[in-house]
Amino acid sequence: MDSITSILLGFLLGAIIFGFLAYNRAYQIGFSKRSGLDAALKEQAEQEAAVLRERAQTEAERIRAEAERLKSEAERTLRDAETLAKERVAERRQELERDIQRERDTLKLERDEQRRERDELKREIERLNRRAEQLDARGMKLDHLEEKLEAEYRDLQVKHQEADTKLHDVNLKLFEIAQLSPEQARDIILHKLDEELEEDKAVRIRQSTEKANIEATRKAQHIIAQAIQRSASETSAAMAVSVVPIPSEAMKGRIIGREGRNIRAFEALTGVDLIIDDTPEAVILSSFNPIRREVAKSALEQLVADGRIHPTRIEEVVHKAQEDMKTFIHNQGEEGALEAGVVGIKPGLMQLLGRMYFRTSYGQNVLKHSIQVAHVTGILAAELGLDPALARRAGLLHDVGKSIDREIEGTHVDIGISLAKRFGEPFEVIDAIAHHHDPENAETLYGVLVAAADAISAARPGARRESLEVYIKRLEQLESIALSFPGVSNAYAIQAGREVRVIVQPEKITDSKATLLAREIAGRIEQDMEYPGQVQVTVVRESRAVEYAK
Template sequence: MTMLYVILALLGGLVGGFFAGQSRGLKERAEIDDRLLREARAEAERIRGQAETEARQVREQADQSRQDASKRIQEAGEREAAQAAQEAARREQLTGLRAGLDAERAQIKQDSAREREALAADRQENRREREELKREIERLNRRAEQLDARGDKLDSLEERLEGQLRILAGQEADLAERGRQVDLKLYEVAGLTHEVARDLILSRLDAELEEEKALRIKTMLERATGDAKRTARQVIAQAIQRSASETSAALSVSVVPIPNDAMKGRLIGREGRNIRAFEALTGVDLIIDDTPEAVILSSFNPVRREVAKHVLDALVADGRIHPTRIEEMVHKAQDEMKTFIHTQGEEAAIEAGVVGLKPGLVQLLGRMYFRTSYGQNVLKHSVQVAHLTGIMADELGLDAGLARRAGLMHDVGKSIDREIDGTHVEIGINLAKRFGEPFDVIDAIAHHHDPENGETLYSVLVAAADAISAARPGARREELESYVRRLEQLEQIAVSFPGVQQAYAIQAGREVRVIVQPDKVTDAQATLLAREIAGRVEQDMEYPGQVQVTVVRESRAVEVAR
């Protein structure tokens, strides 16, 4: 504003000079006026710019002042709010601490009360224990007094015993001297020297000891038969060791032909997914090796192995091999296998001439189609036993139908004995009872291995038929040449012992009958002989199962009436 006043004053001076100084020329005045006007305009522009700059600065300072004031006010509010929050937190913390302190005080009071109660109980317990200890000490003192009294008595008894021992020692010496004198008189009376009498006595003693040894061995053998389970385990282990090696491969492995070796890769599948799915669904190991155009199925369960074989044949024929297709084929093969097993059971029952079997028993009979015993098919063996039992029952005038039923069912426990605990006899008894079979059939199942304990004649017939079917040459997996050689070796071992007159291997080599000379082998020595022959057989021979050694001794008196 001051500059504006200056400009106006200058303009007034110029106007006054114009009117006062007329001596100057108009041109000069005009130039001066123009110059002055330009300067005035420039000065006015400069002054206006400065004024605008100052006004802008003033506005900026005012805005900055307002912002600073607002910021200070906001910071002051925030500080106050933070202080209030901190104050509230402190108050809450103090409140929690007070509550915790109150709870701790209450807990301390409760703990103190419990400790006082426990201390009082401990004091009472200690008092009771001190009383008991006092009574125990008194009892021990009385016991010690009694022991002292007994010790005195024992000392006196020891003195008496020592005196008696000295007396007995003297008496023994006298008896020994008298015995020696008696022996000398006996030698003089008998006319024998000391050495001859001793040899005579020792020979008699050896004979008596031989008899005593034989009787003791016989008694020990009879006692050992009571431990049936351990003996059975040993026999089974020996049978498995001798025969499992030659039959396990045929009984646990199936070879499945395939069209070409490229099929092996498809059976394995990407990252092995097909073979894993196949083994998981069938429970059978699929072995793919370098065998040309063939794969191997391995499992001790013959039913599962047969199902897996059908599935594998179907997959190879179809060509579509993937986990979903494998699952479909497994379910289909399992259904077909159930039908096949039932059909086999029905055919076996019809062939054996047995009617009226319940469907469950028929299914169990069909499962025996896949079970073998030393290479002999159990289902065919059962049918053969049924025929033999029926024939013998007809000859004896018994119920042939019931006999065939008992013969067919005698090994029914073998259909599931590998799946549950127990022997096939125990399992067969339980199955027969569950399906309501007659008592004669149950008795035959229970005692077809020990017919002497059976309650009916059918158990004896079934045991005889079972032995005939299993013992006939060619029934079990064994070459005829090795079979004959084993029988000859059994007989040779038996006749190599002194006193043996004849030996016969029977029941397909499962028993050897030894006939001895009665004047050279006594009854007690027969027991020793049977044991020695059995030991030689175990040592020198290889055979399936077990071999029974039976020693026969008899005396015959023959006279002819003329």
Template sequence: MKIEIIMILVAGAALVAGVLLGLLLRRKLAETKMASAQKSAVQIVDEAKKEADILRKDAIIQAKDAVIQAKSEWEQESRELRREIQSQEKRLVQKEEALDRKVAQVESRDEELGQWEKDLDQRDRGLKEREKEIVKLIDEQKARLEALSGMSSEDAKNRLMEAMESEARHDAAKGIKQIEDEAKENADKKAKEILALAIQRYAGDYVAEKTVSVVPLPSDDMKGRIIGREGRNIRAIEAATGIDLIIDDTPEAVIISGFNPVRREVARISLERLLADGRIHPARIEEVVNKAAQEVDESIREAGEQATFDVGVHGIHPEIIKLIGRLRYRTSYGQNVLQHSLEVSFLCGIMAAELGINVKQAKRAGLLHDIGKAVDHEVEGSHAVIGADLARKYGEAAHIVHALAAHHEDEKPETILAILVQAADALSGARPGARREMLETYVKRLADLERIGTSFAGVTSCFAIQAGREIRVMVSSEEVSDAHSHALARDIARKIENEMTYPGQIKVNVIRETRAIEYAK
């Protein structure tokens, strides 16, 4: 046990001795490194000092070189600046000499201007004195002229102005005539080309007046059956259809008379079916008339749809389509209104294509322009205004409504489309074979034309020719001048437009001639 303790103590002492020895060795090594580091630091400092001395000497040398170079550059700039200053001084001296010369010139001109002003003052005084003398002479001459002519200067001035005004009016009338002739020549040429093309591309049918319908009978015995006992059958037919049956001495025929074409067509169909069936009594009459009315309504709708299809117009309200179909049974001066509307539509489309405007809108306005005639026997007013109201009611565009209202001057035409519908309507109604006119109306129209022509001063006689398409007005050459004759023709035309209603156009031809007659004896 003691040995182990002694060994432990010996080992501990050895360990302590080793540690102490290690510490001494480390300290010795650190001192050695420190001495070496100090020596290296001294060497580095010495080398740094040497390098600093070298750099300082180099910097001094470079600074001296820079100073020398800057000095040389400054001296060169100074020499150039001195040369520039010397050249500017020379230029300034030259400018001063030039200014001196100009000053001298200006002074000499001032002297000349002063002399001229004196001369002008003298001339001005002389001109004023001469002007006074001239005014005095003019007054004396004016007084002498007034004394010789017997009129004052104001009267002479007024006469001169009147003469000049008369001459100016005469020249203006000549100018107006020339301008009108040129405008008419160009406009007529273009209008005739368009109208001729429209006429060539469309040919309408000849139509006749149709206000009555004739139903043939298999025998005259059927007249008694139509009349019925105590006339009950004929009264039932007239009550159901709203038309008149005329049964007279006409052999094997019954005349259906009425101004409502739709009712007249219903009556015709009903009577034909009653005659074919043979059963004619009030109950059967009412049944047949109702069926006929339904068939006519269907045919009206189909006719309207076919018309819109033929023209190529779509999107029309169904009620307007029915109105168009009703025109199938409406006539005007013997012309079927549906055929007339189709004709106007085609003519509008042709002329619109030539003028470069919307063809579909033109055809639409032409087709609808007379829809007012479908209900004009039921509504008061002009058919143009009625048609425009109907078109507006069923959603037609404003320019279409205006074209319908203006095609008979119920409104003033304000668009090309309205003028186009007017022209196509007149063209369709005025073409040969389109319409027939009653003799009394025709004679009255001719008389009204001659009355209007003779109502103007200076007119000696007036004749309506060409079936009322032209009037020739003979005027007195003493009362009406050549220039005034053109104004007279225009006034007569305007009065005809305002007071009369007529298809197409009327030519007013004013004739003025001077005849000199002498006899040789």
């Protein structure tokens, strides 16, 4: 502060001296040049000097005021610095006090934790000491028991040796009396026991089987007769090709188009192979997908009737045929549900149901088959006092997975279960779909009824067809299975493979064993073969006595 004041005073003194010198210099210059100037010029010089003096004083006052302001600012800055320093010192002191307190708290917690651990360790040591004492006492008790058991074991060994000696003596006496060795006696006893048990088992099985067959046959005949009598179904066989008639041979060239443009566009849009050969006034559509084939047939018939055949027109007609096919499929689904007496099916499921119109299995139309299964299942459910509507619904949808099983991976059973769950079908319907091929695992009676109705529809004469080669192999397999059993002399598959008649050797197979043999052959057929309906196994045992009169 003193240095600033000295600087300001120096500036003020310099300004005064500068004004005085300027005045003196002006005076000397004026006196030397024009000593004879009049009083006016002198007065003017004095005024200028006065002005300079006033300016010097004003500047000095400004400098003094600036010095005072700087002094006050310096004092305020010094006070602020002292205040800030004191605050920082106070804050630092508080932080140090907090750190010290925190360290004290941490040390206290650590001391408490160590004290708790020492107490816990002390208690653990005491518990282990008590446990060791208990184990020592138990060990002493076990040692005593072990000594006692060893003594009893030695006694038992002595008694066992005595008993073995007595048993050996008794056996020797028995062998002397019976005059048989132990092995011979054992074989005789086991052989007689096997004969008695085999005969008794066969008799009991035959009696139970006959009784169950009589009762089951009576009820099954009544129920199935009622179901078949009250239901009817038509079958249709869809082939892999469709034939479209054309008015003339010239139309084939128009269908092919220039450089084959028309036929390529038609095949690309429909996904169907268009075969144009020497067949007079006809072209052939070939596709494994019956829906595509039907769309292509409808589109080609429209193009032939219209006469305008070019790629743009082909695209328009194919799109229209595809839309018409969607409507036709939905209508088929509605008609099938109406014919089966099932209501409340969602539109998406109805569309899938209509697709089954174009699906066949062994030549049997799947939609017609499902409708028949629905009828039979409803009739069976009514006879058994179940819900006929729910039964018909399960029968109608049991093969719904076949509608798209050629487009996605999985069996028609797995696909059907997924579709039924997606469309919110009841549990009974899902169970029937899941187990209509294995009713023994069904959780509801509806699954058993659908399986029975499915077998009835599939096994009905004329319902399905199979190739001659498969048919012959099935008959040969039936006969080979029957001939593989010992005691069988001949086996014949009759009634189109629905019965196998087994001729046995009477000297090797008794009447009781014939019943067991029939059951074993039926079980082997169920295990090794796949067949529609059921196969009857008939075992024939015949004894003949021949004599000639001479």
